[in-house]
Amino acid sequence: MKESATKILIIEDEMIIGANISLQLTKLGYEIIGIISRGEEALLFIKENEPDIILMDIRLKGKLDGIETAQQIQKEYDTPIIYITANADEAHFNRAKSTKPQAFISKPFKKLDLQRAIELTLSRIGDNEGRENVVKNNPDSRYILSDSIFVRHHEKMLKIIISNIFYVEAERNYCRIYSKDKNYLLVMTLKTLDEKLPKEHFMRIHRSFIINISQIDEVGSTYVVVAKRAIPISKIYREELLKRLQTV
CATH class of the missing domain: 3.40.50.2300 (Response regulator)
Incomplete structure (x- = not known):
């Protein structure tokens, strides 16, 4: 090995x-x-x-x-x-x-x-x-800087630029980060990752999704579009999201 x-x-x-x-x-x-x-x-x-x-x-x-x-x-x-x-x-x-x-x-x-x-x-x-x-869920596996998040992959720390992240989707006890370059599967719950991600960039809008606010292309009545994907938004999060967006 x-x-x-x-x-x-x-x-x-x-x-x-x-x-x-x-x-x-x-x-x-x-x-x-x-x-x-x-x-x-x-x-x-x-x-x-x-x-x-x-x-x-x-x-x-x-x-x-x-x-x-x-x-x-x-x-x-x-x-x-x-x-x-x-x-x-x-x-x-x-x-x-x-x-x-x-x-x-x-x-x-x-x-x-x-x-x-x-x-x-x-x-x-x-x-x-x-x-x-595929990222193992070790207690010290996530490190966040102002412009990036680091995740542990085997013996290496991989850097993901925050601006490149589109959204995160829950998959049972896992969550998958979708970015411009690669997808990353993390062995942790969406709730745990939500607590780690910087709030100025990310927002949870559904029980199964966290989005990078800067990557939103369209806001509908029940969804947002990020990277050409329609992502559902729960009613309880919609008002907060609109407050954080620059709307005219």
């Missing part, structure tokens, strides 16, 4: 198999942050830890099977999931497919199959990061 080892969580109900997978992947340079046998425990574990990839067995101990656990994870996180299972029948495959996993590996599997599945997953993640900068 170039910067730090990829963190992998193994969710597997047979601990011997889980330990064997852990040993193989550790030898390949990956960091195994946990081996868990129950979906309920995995959900709690993920809240305190941030795996880069999850290896998920479909058959698990407890109330939730692997597919149900994956569905719960995907309500809050974007973590890639690779299924490893002995239940490779059509019914299980169709259920698993609905969660859009990165791969589906049937037991018994070869070490090379697992290695390639992880490498392909990391390749896809890398491609996505090439299109947009």
Whole structure:
């Protein structure tokens, strides 16, 4: 790994198999942050830890099977999931497919199959990061100057010029900054980002949107147009927005 080892969580109900997978992947340079046998425990574990990839067995101990656990994870996180299972029948495959996993590996599997599945997953993640900068939510990850905001991307601080930002849109527990050059996906809520952005430039006009006031091209009765996109404006924010605009 170039910067730090990829963190992998193994969710597997047979601990011997889980330990064997852990040993193989550790030898390949990956960091195994946990081996868990129950979906309920995995959900709690993920809240305190941030795996880069999850290896998920479909058959698990407890109330939730692997597919149900994956569905719960995907309500809050974007973590890639690779299924490893002995239940490779059509019914299980169709259920698993609905969660859009990165791969589906049937037991018994070869070490090379697992290695390639992880490498392909990391390749896809890398491609996505090439299109947009995915920012981890560290307490010190945002720094704001008078003309720019800095966000942490891996070990680097990336500078975004405030005047280049069009608007910010909420996506569950994430928010996406749309700017002239790139889009940036931040792992934080819109409320948190709203508290950090300078109020002289930005305003929240909807539960899902913050806009750069200087980028407004048109104001309608229920929307504003920014960068050719019509963005809804809630009634409670409209009067305040008009006060901040120079109107004649």
